[in-house]
Structures are given as C-alpha cells and as structure tokens.
Amino acid sequence: MDDLRLISDLKHPHNWYPDARVIQRKIFFHAGPTNSGKTFSALKRFREAKTGVYCGPLKLLAAEVFTRTNELGVACDMVTGEERRYAVDNLHPSAHLSSTVEMLSTTMRVDVAVIDEIQMLRDEQRGWAWTRALLGAAADEVHLCGEFAAIDIVKKLVAPIGEHVEVIEYERKSKLTIANEGLGKYDKIENGDCIVCFSKKSIYYTTKKLDEYGIKPAVIYGDLPPSTKLGQAAKFNDPEDPCNVLVATDAIGMGLNLNIRRIIFNSLARQTELIPNYQALQIAGRAGRYGTAYADGIATTMRKEDIGTLKEILAEPIQPIKAAGLAPTFDQIETFSFHLPQASFVRLLDMFMAVCSLSDHFFICTVQEMRALAEMIEPINLPLKVRYTFCVSPLNIDHKLTATAFVRMARRFSTGSPLTYDWLESVLQMNESPPKTFEQLAELERYYEVMEEYLWLSLRFPDMLPDEEIVRLKSKEIDQLIEVLLELLLPPFSLIESISI
Ligand SMILES: Nc1ncnc2c1ncn2[C@@H]1O[C@H](COP(=O)(O)OP(=O)(O)OP(=O)(O)O)[C@@H](O)[C@H]1O
Numbered sequence: 001m002d003d004l005r006l007i008s009d010l011k012h013p014h015n016w017y018p019d020a021r022v023i024q025r026k027i028f029f030h031a032g033p034t035n036s037g038k039t040f041s042a043l044k045r046f047r048e049a050k051t052g053v054y055c056g057p058l059k060l061l062a063a064e065v066f067t068r069t070n071e072l073g074v075a076c077d078m079v080t081g082e083e084r085r086y087a088v089d090n091l092h093p094s095a096h097l098s099s100t101v102e103m104l105s106t107t108m109r110v111d112v113a114v115i116d117e118i119q120m121l122r123d124e125q126r127g128w129a130w131t132r133a134l135l136g137a138a139a140d141e142v143h144l145c146g147e148f149a150a151i152d153i154v155k156k157l158v159a160p161i162g163e164h165v166e167v168i169e170y171e172r173k174s175k176l177t178i179a180n181e182g183l184g185k186y187d188k189i190e191n192g193d194c195i196v197c198f199s200k201k202s203i204y205y206t207t208k209k210l211d212e213y214g215i216k217p218a219v220i221y222g223d224l225p226p227s228t229k230l231g232q233a234a235k236f237n238d239p240e241d242p243c244n245v246l247v248a249t250d251a252i253g254m255g256l257n258l259n260i261r262r263i264i265f266n267s268l269a270r271q272t273e274l275i276p277n278y279q280a281l282q283i284a285g286r287a288g289r290y291g292t293a294y295a296d297g298i299a300t301t302m303r304k305e306d307i308g309t310l311k312e313i314l315a316e317p318i319q320p321i322k323a324a325g326l327a328p329t330f331d332q333i334e335t336f337s338f339h340l341p342q343a344s345f346v347r348l349l350d351m352f353m354a355v356c357s358l359s360d361h362f363f364i365c366t367v368q369e370m371r372a373l374a375e376m377i378e379p380i381n382l383p384l385k386v387r388y389t390f391c392v393s394p395l396n397i398d399h400k401l402t403a404t405a406f407v408r409m410a411r412r413f414s415t416g417s418p419l420t421y422d423w424l425e426s427v428l429q430m431n432e433s434p435p436k437t438f439e440q441l442a443e444l445e446r447y448y449e450v451m452e453e454y455l456w457l458s459l460r461f462p463d464m465l466p467d468e469e470i471v472r473l474k475s476k477e478i479d480q481l482i483e484v485l486l487e488l489l490l491p492p493f494s495l496i497e498s499i500s501i
C-alpha cells in the first residue's frame with residue numbers, strides 16, 4: 001500500500017516534465033473577456049518566432065490557425081487526435097505547429113508556445129490537458145490566453161518552479177449590452193440573431209417554430225462533423241445568403257468565427273441546473289465581433305420572464321479558479337499494474353483514484369468515460385498499453401452503434417488481424433438509403449464518430465489500422481452528406497412530431 005501511495009503521489013506534477021524544467025520559461029498571460037484580441041496578440045508572437053506551437057481547445061480552432069498561418073506565409077503543420085497535416089510533407093516538418101491541446105508533445109523544444117483558453121484547466125474532463133500544457137510546454141516563452149479567473153491558479157501552479165507570470169490585460173473590443181426585456185415572441189427575431197439552446201431537441205423545436213415565421217436558420221451543434229459546422233457558419237456569416245439566423249447549442253461558445261449581433265438564450269438551464277456565470281458570459285460574449293458588420297453585441301433571453309435571471313447570472317462576480325485538473329498518466333497506471341498484477345484495468349483505475357494524493361491546487365479529472373470504455377472491453381485480451389490507448393480515445397459510447405463498434409474493434413485487435421476498411425464496413429453495415437428523419441441523420445453522425453475513432457486509433461497503431469486514407473475519404477463523404485441532408489431536413493420537418501420535446 002505504501003508503494004502504491006508513493007506511485008500515486010500527484011502533489012508535484014511540475015516534476016513530470018524534465019524538458020520544460022531545464023528552461024527558465026517566461027510566462028505571459030493574455031487576460032481578458034471574449035473578443036478582446038487575446039488570441040490575436042499571442043498568435044502574432046507565435047508567427048514571429050523561429051519555432052512555435054499553438055495549443056487550442058478544438059480541432060476547428062487548430063485547423064483555423066493552421067490555415068491562417070500558412071496563408072500569412074509562415075509554414076505551419078497541424079496535429080489533432082485524428083489527423084496530421086503538413087505544409088510540405090512528413091519528411092520536412094515545419095517550424096510551426098498548430099495542435100489540439102491534448103496533442104502537445106512535452107519533449108518538443110520551441111521558442112514560443114501558445115496555450116489558448118487556459119481557464120479550461122478547470123474543466124472536469126479535459127482540464128488535465130491544460131495543466132499538462134502549462135507545466136510541460138518546453139518553450140522559452142509560454143503565452144496563455146484566457147479569462148481573468150485563471151490568473152491566480154496559474155501563478156500558484158508555476159510558483160514552485162520559480163517562474164514569473166506577466167499579466168497583459170485586454171478589454172473587449174466592442175460593446176456588449178444586456179437587453180432590458182426578453183424577446184417573448186418569435187416574430188421579433190432579426191438578422192444576426194443566434195438562439196442558443198442546451199439540447200438537440202430544443203434546437204429542433206426552435207427551428208420548427210422559426211419555420212412558422214418563414215425563417216430558415218443555420219444550425220450548429222456539437223455532434224455535427226467539422227465541415228458541416230463550417231458550412232453552416234459560412235452560410236450564416238455570408239451577407240448575400242438569405243439565411244441570417246442561427247440556432248445553436250453552446251458548441252459555439254469557443255472558436256467559430258460568427259457574425260452574431262444578438263445572442264438569445266432559449267433557456268438558462270442545462271437539464272435542470274442554471275448554467276454557471278462564466279459559461280453564460282462566454283456565450284453572451286459571442287454577440288458582436290470586432291471587424292464584422294455587427295461590432296456591438298446584445299444578449300437577451302427568449303422568454304420574457306428569464307431576463308432578470310440572465311442579468312443576475314451575468315452580474316455575479318466570477319470566482320477565481322481554485323483548482324486545476326490532473327489525470328493519471330500511462331506510466332503511473334503501468335507501475336500500479338506491476339504491483340497489482342492480478343487486478344483488472346478497471347480495478348487499477350479505481351484503486352488509483354482511491355489512493356492518489358493531490359495538493360489543494362489540483363483535482364483529479366473524472367475518469368468516468370475512460371472507465372466506461374474500460375468496462376466494455378474488460379474481457380478482451382489486450383496488452384496494457386493498447387488497452388489504455390483504447391480507453392483514452394475520445395469516443396462517446398452512449399449509443400449502441402458506437403459502443404458495439406468500439407468493442408468489435410478491440411476484439412479484432414486482440415486477434416492480431418488488421419482492422420481494414422472492408423472489415424469496418426461490415427461492422428457498420430451502413431444504411432444505403434438517404435435518411436429522411438432526424439433520427440436517421442443522428443445515425444449518420446454515429447457512423448462519422450466511429451470513423452473518427454478509427455482514424456484516432458490508426459494514428460497510434462498504423463499497422464493494425466492500415467486504411468487511414470480510405471476511412472478519411474469516407475468520413476469526409478459522410479460529413480458532406482450530413483451537410484446536404486441537414487439542409488434538406490430543416491423545415492418543413494416532415495417527421496419532427498415523432499420527437500418528444
Ligand atoms: N489588433 C487587431 N487588429 C485586427 N484585428 C484584430 C485585432 N485584435 C483582434 N482582432 C480580431 O478581432 C477578433 C477577436 O479577437 P480574438 O479572437 O483575438 O479575441 P479573443 O480575446 O481571443 O476572444 P475569444 O474569447 O473569442 O477567444 C478576431 O477576429 C481577431 O482577428
């Protein structure tokens with residue numbers, strides 16, 4: 001037990017990154033509200049530097065920085081969980097790299113590292129990735145962008161290393177007003193409005209309501225593949241396009257460039273809980289974007305009676321973040337398994353969570369998702385490293401289709417036979433006829449997720465999942481199909497009545 005406690009002592013995570021520890025890093029914190037030019041300034045330093053890495057919260061943002069940096073004449077590569085792209089080719093890697101934060105290599109030495117949306121270190125699931133990037137980026141200059149609320153915790157985390165944090169404060173580049181009245185009626189919807197919903201069902205419902213007023217909106221929610229999201233965003237942004245209204249989930253909270261004039265909260269609760277004020281601010285802050293037709297923004301609510309609550313939420317002082325996420329590393333789990341050779345992987349995880357010790361500035365990220373994946377493949381015989389990798393993959397197994405595909409991938413892997421595209425096709429048994437309902441569209445989204453999982457695994461086990469190229473092509477086809485179908489399925493919603501709201 002003492003040995004186990006020693007292994008799971010997570011009190012000094014800064015010691016996990018020897019490459020960063022030999023550098024006297026300068027840390028800059030670009031702090032400010034949304035739309036204040038934080039990322040813009042940090043990216044300027046990134047592009048000026050001889051070598052640099054950008055760590056973003058989303059694939060779409062990593063892709064945007066990749067494209068924009070190359071457009072500006074600075075060769076930049078990209079790496080996300082599922083994809084690597086090169087300005088030239090893999091034999092000539094560029095000196096600049098745009099990536100999702102989880103993919104940062106803590107052994108890659110660079111002049112400048114940008115870590116965007118640093119306040120995400122408070123995130124229950126993904127927080128560990130920001131903590132790791134903050135402590136582990138092997139860069140002379142580390143540029144953090146994010147909310148004021150993260151300044152204290154960042155200072156505390158780097159204090160034991162003796163690193164100083166220079167805070168650069170930003171102000172919003174445009175005005176944001178909170179309306180005095182909720183909208184009350186759909187006929188008050190105007191061009192540049194974005195209605196924010198917290199579930200897919202209320203998205204469907206709202207779109208249907210808008211149809212009654214002859215409005216055909218663009219739609220964005222988390223499960224949509226990237227090119228569909230970009231397509232919908234472009235349609236909404238294009239002044240020539242008749243579509244000038246957007247219905248979205250809080251998937252728009254980060255990253256996409258949207259010309260929104262007014263954010264309308266359809267409700268202020270996710271399931272039954274009021275959204276926290278930092279989320280409300282982040283969403284409201286999407287209204288008005290510097291340099292667009294709608295520089296000044298307005299935030300309001302759909303229901304008249306909600307406006308008071310919105311004002312209260314937004315007026316609450318934002319609490320400084322108290323703790324940053326951590327997650328067990330593979331090495332720690334491996335050492336655990338050495339001491340507990342009979343224990344199953346799920347049991348190792350549980351034991352780790354039970355005995356690990358943390359300092360006050362940290363919390364351990366939920367391992368629920370990892371655990372759920374681990375349980376599904378528990379009986380399958382896999383080497384520890386493979387099992388761990390399968391379990392940290394970002395697949396959502398809430399649906400039967402994705403869950404079954406996951407198990408079958410692990411089982412096939414354990415037999416030593418490669419997971420070819422033909423094999424994957426036989427697992428998915430995709431319905432050839434085009435979907436006519438939103439449920440069927442959702443099924444297509446699931447196929448897309450499974451293909452993303454394949455791509456994620458194929459980057460890590462290319463020999464066992466050799467058909468990356470064809471799967472990437474197929475997944476792009478599905479993305480395009482979803483985009484077309486979404487357009488067709490939006491009002492008049494033939495079968496929408498079958499969905500209980
Ligand atoms: N100095 C500048 N000159 C020209 N454009 C700018 C400047 N600063 C910011 N912008 C533009 O203003 C918009 C908002 O800037 P940016 O994305 O850097 O804001 P942010 O503070 O990072 O906000 P978010 O909370 O959305 O991450 C972007 O479209 C950016 O290109």
Ligand SMILES: [Mg+2]
Pocket residue numbers: 038039040116145
């Ligand atoms: Mg930003």
